Amino acid sequence: MTILDTRPSTPVAGAGGRPRTRRLSRSSDRPAVRIAAWLSVVVLGAFAFAPVYWLLVTSLTPHSAVFTYPPTWFPANPTFDAYRELAQNPALFTYLRNSVVVSAVTAVLSVVVSASTAYSFSKFRYRGRRSLMYLVLASQMFPQALLLVTLYAVFAAYGLLNTYTALVLSFTTFTLPLCVWMLKGFFDTIPDELVEAAKVDGASRMRTFLTIVLPLAAPGLVAAGLFAFVRGWNDFIFALTLAGPARQTLPPGLVNTFVGEAATAWPELMAASLVVSLPVSAAFIVLQKYLVGGLTAGAVKG
Amino acid sequence: MTMTDRRRPSRIGNTLGDRAFGVLLTLPGLALLGAVVLYPLVAALVTAFFEQSLLTPGRTFVGLDNVTAVLGDDFLALLRQTLVFTVGSTLVPFVVGFALALALNTRLKGTRTLRGLFLIPWLVPGVVVSFLWMWIFNANYGVLNALLEGMGLIDAPQAWLSKPGTAMLAVVVAKSWQSFPWMMVMLLAGLQTVPGELHEAAEIDGAGTIRRFFSITVPHLSGIIGLVVLLEFIWNFQHFDIIYVLTGGGPAGTTQTFATAVYETAFRGYDLGKAGALGLLWMVLLMGLVVVYIRFTERGEAR
Numbered sequence: 001m002t003i004l005d006t007r008p009s010t011p012v013a014g015a016g017g018r019p020r021t022r023r024l025s026r027s028s029d030r031p032a033v034r035i036a037a038w039l040s041v042v043v044l045g046a047f048a049f050a051p052v053y054w055l056l057v058t059s060l061t062p063h064s065a066v067f068t069y070p071p072t073w074f075p076a077n078p079t080f081d082a083y084r085e086l087a088q089n090p091a092l093f094t095y096l097r098n099s100v101v102v103s104a105v106t107a108v109l110s111v112v113v114s115a116s117t118a119y120s121f122s123k124f125r126y127r128g129r130r131s132l133m134y135l136v137l138a139s140q141m142f143p144q145a146l147l148l149v150t151l152y153a154v155f156a157a158y159g160l161l162n163t164y165t166a167l168v169l170s171f172t173t174f175t176l177p178l179c180v181w182m183l184k185g186f187f188d189t190i191p192d193e194l195v196e197a198a199k200v201d202g203a204s205r206m207r208t209f210l211t212i213v214l215p216l217a218a219p220g221l222v223a224a225g226l227f228a229f230v231r232g233w234n235d236f237i238f239a240l241t242l243a244g245p246a247r248q249t250l251p252p253g254l255v256n257t258f259v260g261e262a263a264t265a266w267p268e269l270m271a272a273s274l275v276v277s278l279p280v281s282a283a284f285i286v287l288q289k290y291l292v293g294g295l296t297a298g299a300v301k302g
Numbered sequence: 303m304t305m306t307d308r309r310r311p312s313r314i315g316n317t318l319g320d321r322a323f324g325v326l327l328t329l330p331g332l333a334l335l336g337a338v339v340l341y342p343l344v345a346a347l348v349t350a351f352f353e354q355s356l357l358t359p360g361r362t363f364v365g366l367d368n369v370t371a372v373l374g375d376d377f378l379a380l381l382r383q384t385l386v387f388t389v390g391s392t393l394v395p396f397v398v399g400f401a402l403a404l405a406l407n408t409r410l411k412g413t414r415t416l417r418g419l420f421l422i423p424w425l426v427p428g429v430v431v432s433f434l435w436m437w438i439f440n441a442n443y444g445v446l447n448a449l450l451e452g453m454g455l456i457d458a459p460q461a462w463l464s465k466p467g468t469a470m471l472a473v474v475v476a477k478s479w480q481s482f483p484w485m486m487v488m489l490l491a492g493l494q495t496v497p498g499e500l501h502e503a504a505e506i507d508g509a510g511t512i513r514r515f516f517s518i519t520v521p522h523l524s525g526i527i528g529l530v531v532l533l534e535f536i537w538n539f540q541h542f543d544i545i546y547v548l549t550g551g552g553p554a555g556t557t558q559t560f561a562t563a564v565y566e567t568a569f570r571g572y573d574l575g576k577a578g579a580l581g582l583l584w585m586v587l588l589m590g591l592v593v594v595y596i597r598f599t600e601r602g603e604a605r
Contacts, residue, residue, distance in 0.1 A: 037405040044402050048420055051434050054445055070448035117331030124324025138592050139339045143540040145564040146581040150342035173338045205323045234427040236543040251429040266437055273430040281425050
């Protein structure tokens with residue numbers, strides 16, 4: 001599995017135009033350096049992967065064997081019971097449906113709304129442009145807990161609590177700045193000459209944007225949309241507060257289902273955790289080509 | 303290295319019509335952003351000056367009463383805890399991520415695959431990170447207790463998450479586990495822009511590995527190091543998910559940070575005025591960081 005090639009894939013990442021400089025000095029062949037490198041990979045690898053291993057093992061452990069101490073490092077009688085349990089819980093399917101609907105609508109809305117803003121930031125020059133760009137950048141750093149105070153009150157006043165609308169609108173608070181900056185990076189890679197040529201050929205500004213620039217930026221639109229989907233999928237605080245069980249997404253749904261019970265059903269919780277994490281990982285494998293370009297392009301975090 | 307915004311004047315946006323069109327294009331995005339981010343932020347900060355409940359409509363102006371109440375209310379403990387969490391969850395992933403980036407930038411076999419695999423902790427949703435570490439730190443059946451006992455490091459199982467002395471440590475470990483891959487990816491991308499020729503020349507001049515690390519690699523990466531540390535710091539300063547699910551701010555409020563405190567005050571205590579006052583103080587500190595970040599970004603662009 002090669003999730004990413006850390007070489008910046010688009011000129012977005014500043015260093016993009018330069019030839020690959022990963023000329024390794026001969027010192028990487030020195031035994032001391034090699035040993036140090038291997039040691040860090042092994043020790044830090046244990047920190048990174050032991051929890052993942054434990055998640056997998058617990059999800060395969062029968063109920064009767066979970067509550068023993070010390071735990072068994074390998075499951076003696078691995079079983080898919082926990083996964084079967086999950087499949088029989090209708091509430092989880094409601095959360096799943098909500099997650100898919102809200103994340104997908106958020107992704108589409110964010111890309112549609114942010115595309116023209118990003119195009120403007122990338123290709124047009126006017127007074128106040130830089131200030132607006134930095135306002136958008138800064139807006140994703142405003143505390144969510146604080147925005148929530150007003151959003152809750154406003155949604156309550158308009159009877160929007162417990163609706164998909166409330167969740168989608170609240171998710172755009174973080175997906176919109178993300179998409180604007182990501183898409184600006186993609187538009188930056190489209191040569192100005194192309195836009196000028198369209199102008200010379202008599203295409204209107206709007207037509208140039210819709211029929212020439214947008215199709216060229218299609219991979220960027222998809223990447224930004226997937227990124228927005230993932231961020232929506234992972235959200236916890238907004239869905240926890242703005243929706244009840246009928247409209248809640250998986251993260252708060254799982255907390256409500258499993259946490260705080262007298263005896264937590266650990267195998268089920270670990271199995272559910274694994275299942276929730278899969279779409280995100282899949283999205284990133286699709287995204288890999290754009291991941292590092294997008295990441296290093298600025299304040300983008302998944 | 304950051305956002306490319308080529309300084310040359312774009313030839314597209316020169317005429318008045320182009321400029322007007324450009325401004326027009328920003329409107330849908332900016333209007334939505336204004337409605338869902340800027341207005342809510344300002345309105346939340348304004349509640350700092352009112353006595354206002356989440357449950358009943360109406361409010362009374364009380365001036366700075368909420369702010370003084372919050373400041374008199376163990377504010378320093380809250381600030382200290384927020385800083386401990388923020389600094390810890392920035393430095394630990396930085397060290398882990400940098401070490402891995404350096405190790406994976408060598409000619410070892412399998413580094414390409416490992417780079418991908420090491421991203422897993424970062425891809426997992428925040429609540430899943432919490433569930434996983436909640437189980438690992440579990441007082442009765444937790445695997446960490448078994449491991450440490452087996453190694454003879456502790457005498458008896460510890461209740462990591464419900465003891466004031468260890469709860470914050472546990473939260474920082476969980477958050478660091480989630481963040482280090484991002485640090486690794488960013489630093490690795492930076493490392494690959496360090497010209498190999500520089501290292502070779504320095505080696506010929508007799509500079510050792512450590513010497514070259516500090517006099518070539520680190521200076522070359524200073525920009526990206528500053529950027530990742532600053533961004534991670536800003537994000538941690540307002541992080542909510544992992545703390546809330548793992549400890550809920552407890553035990554006895556020892557893992558409470560600004561994010562969880564504002565949430566608790568507004569949605570458990572229904573006291574919007576006090577939540578707004580906390581938010582106001584929080585924003586003042588945060589804006590300082592954001593201004594530094596934007597300066598930093600502008601400098602990067604000018605390069």
